[in-house]
Amino acid sequence: MKFSIQINEGPYQHQASDSAYMFTKAALDKGHEIFRVFFYHDGVGNSTRLTTPPQDDRNIVNRWADLGKEHDLDLVVCVAAAQRRGIVDDGEAERNGKDATNIHPQFRISGLGQLIEAAVQSERLVVFGD
Amino acid sequence: MSEMIKNFLYLNRRAPYGTIYAWESLEVVLIGAAFDQKVSLAFVDDGVYQIVKGQDTSESGFKNFSPTYSALGDYDVNQLYVERESLEERGLTLDDLMPLTWEDEDEDWAEKDSIRVVSRAELAGMIKDQDVVFSF
Amino acid sequence: MSELHTVNKSPFEKSSFDSCMGHVLEGSAVLLYEDGVYAAMQGTTAEAKVKSAQGVKIYVLGPDLKARGIDAARLIDGVDVVDYAGFVDLTIEHDKVVAWV
Numbered sequence: 001m002k003f004s005i006q007i008n009e010g011p012y013q014h015q016a017s018d019s020a021y022m023f024t025k026a027a028l029d030k031g032h033e034i035f036r037v038f039f040y041h042d043g044v045g046n047s048t049r050l051t052t053p054p055q056d057d058r059n060i061v062n063r064w065a066d067l068g069k070e071h072d073l074d075l076v077v078c079v080a081a082a083q084r085r086g087i088v089d090d091g092e093a094e095r096n097g098k099d100a101t102n103i104h105p106q107f108r109i110s111g112l113g114q115l116i117e118a119a120v121q122s123e124r125l126v127v128f129g130d
Numbered sequence: 131m132s133e134m135i136k137n138f139l140y141l142n143r144r145a146p147y148g149t150i151y152a153w154e155s156l157e158v159v160l161i162g163a164a165f166d167q168k169v170s171l172a173f174v175d176d177g178v179y180q181i182v183k184g185q186d187t188s189e190s191g192f193k194n195f196s197p198t199y200s201a202l203g204d205y206d207v208n209q210l211y212v213e214r215e216s217l218e219e220r221g222l223t224l225d226d227l228m229p230l231t232w233e234d235e236d237e238d239w240a241e242k243d244s245i246r247v248v249s250r251a252e253l254a255g256m257i258k259d260q261d262v263v264f265s266f
Numbered sequence: 267m268s269e270l271h272t273v274n275k276s277p278f279e280k281s282s283f284d285s286c287m288g289h290v291l292e293g294s295a296v297l298l299y300e301d302g303v304y305a306a307m308q309g310t311t312a313e314a315k316v317k318s319a320q321g322v323k324i325y326v327l328g329p330d331l332k333a334r335g336i337d338a339a340r341l342i343d344g345v346d347v348v349d350y351a352g353f354v355d356l357t358i359e360h361d362k363v364v365a366w367v
Contacts, residue, residue, distance in 0.1 A: 001358055008151075008266060008367065015300045016367075019274070022329070026350035041154055041266065080157060112161040119262045120134055120165065124357050127265045128274075129367030141364070143285065175285050215288075254289040257364060258267050265365040 003027055004118035005037045008129030010045030011060035012053070017046050020128040021063060028071050036074045036118040037064070039107075041129070044082045047075070049104035065106035075107040076114045136261035137168045142177035144266070146195070147187070152180045153195050155266035160198070163205035170209040170260075171202075172253060178216045181245075183228040196228065203232030208244040215250045268293045270360040274300035274367065277312040284315070286366040292321035297348070297356055299327035303334060306345045316342050327353060 005024055009016035024034055039046050051061040068075045077087060082103075083096070089103040103109065119125045140159055146152040162169060173181060180199070187194040202208070210230060217223060224247055233239040248256070257263060271290050277283035283298075283305045290296055296319070298306050305312040306326040316324055328347045331338065338347055348356065357363050 003357075006264075015274070019300060022350045023353055027354045030351060030354055032354065040158075041150065081154060112158055113165070115158060116162045116165045116167070119138065119264070120136060120167065124363060125262050125264070126357060126363050127365035127367060129265060129365065130275075143282075143366075174289075175281055250288055254291050257269065257289060258291055260362065263362060263364045265367045 002033045002035050002121070002123045004035045004122035004125050006115065006118075006125060006127045006129075007037065007039050007043040007046060008041045008127065010042040011051065013042070014130050016128040016130060017043065017060055017064075018058075020126075021060070021067070023126060023128070024073075025067060028067075034071065034073055035122045036076055036114065037068075038115045038118055039075070039077045040081055040112075040115065042081075042085065044077045044085055044087045047077045047082075047087055047104055047107040048102045050102050061104055065104050068106045076118075077103065077107050077109045078115070079109050079111055082109050135167055137259060138162065138170070139257065139260040139263045140169070140171045141257075141263055141265050142171060142173050142180055143175040145176040145179040146185070147190070147192065151266045152177070153193075155264070156195060156198055158264065158266070159202070159207060160205060163202075163207050169207050170211060170256070171207065172256065173210065173212045174216050174253065175213075176220075178212055178220060178222060178227075181210075181212070181227050181230065182222070183226065199228060199230055202230065203244055206232075208232035208242070209246075210244045211246050211248050211253060211256060213250055213253050214247050217247070267361045268295070269362055269364050270294070270356050271296045271364045271366060273298050273302040273305065274365075276301040277305040277310070277315075282366040283312060286364075287315050287319060289364075290319060290322050295323040295325060295356060295360060297325045297327065297353060299330050299353070303327065303330045303336060306331075306341050307336060308340055308342050313342055316345065325352070325356060 144151040185196040230244040275282040
């Protein structure tokens with residue numbers, strides 16, 4: 001079955017991203033397809049490569065990135081939500097005159113249309129939030 | 131974009147301003163309107179506060195996004211369901227809400243109400259009829 | 267058509283659980299996870315609502331129960347424990363997922 005996942009909360013503060021990760025992994029393990037993972041609201045914070053948790057804790061960003069790499073997942077960060085919260089890629093840095101980027105290369109920034117398209121194309125949309 | 135037409139329900143359960151969920155979910159509705167899906171909005175629990183009239187953020191330092199709800203009709207988003215029980219629990223009536231309308235092209239642009247007050251049971255039935263439910 | 271409703275908030279902190287139970291229809295299911303698992307315990311003020319849901323199957327996510335130190339023996343009778351794979355299966359058994367976040 002074809003799933004898409006929506007994540008509304010950032011890492012660590014809420015369990016939402018952890019739950020979404022475990023669900024996504026379980027779905028992949030069962031042979032299902034993940035059409036897209038869409039990060040919205042504070043969920044865009046799951047994409048910053050500058051995250052540095054203590055060594056004995058999980059690295060939520062890298063964990064998503066690794067799963068994404070392994071399964072060729074489309075990890076999409078909402079551009080409007082990202083701009084508000086300072087999540088920046090090369091394109092956004094250039095467009096908005098920022099002196100740095102922070103997005104992990106396994107993620108991509110795109111528009112809200114990607115969420116709608118995911119909902120249209122997928123058989124199930126599963127939302128994780130606060 | 132796609133030939134598939136699905137029934138989309140946006141489930142709004144949060145009050146405005148205290149958190150950004152209401153505003154950012156409205157942004158999804160506006161973008162989603164371009165996708166020609168069959169869209170409904172439900173205002174349940176504190177979500178009914180989103181469309182209370184008379185919102186004035188002039189002394190709060192943030193943007194008043196309530197006028198955007200009035201523009202939804204222009205985006206062909208005109209199925210707004212407000213749960214009666216949620217209104218009553220909060221001491222509100224339809225008169226406390228913004229008058230949200232749309233113009234019906236098929237009836238010589240007659241102005242029609244977008245808001246329909248429905249019971250909790252009716253709303254439960256509506257949820258059943260959807261293909262996708264968005265929660266924010 | 268049937269729904270899988272998900273609740274991830276404690277019934278003592280937020281109205282998500284109450285709201286979910288007010289909208290769930292016969293033949294649908296509710297999955298309690300994250301802090302939502304507290305609604306599945308015996309002897310709470312939420313218990314009556316769990317028990318009164320006619321024809322609604324209630325599930326609870328095992329890993330979240332364990333993390334919070336809740337023994338399955340303390341669950342309300344009739345509540346079934348699933349793991350993440352079971353969570354995935356539930357989303358497939360039902361036509362859509364309604365998240366009461």
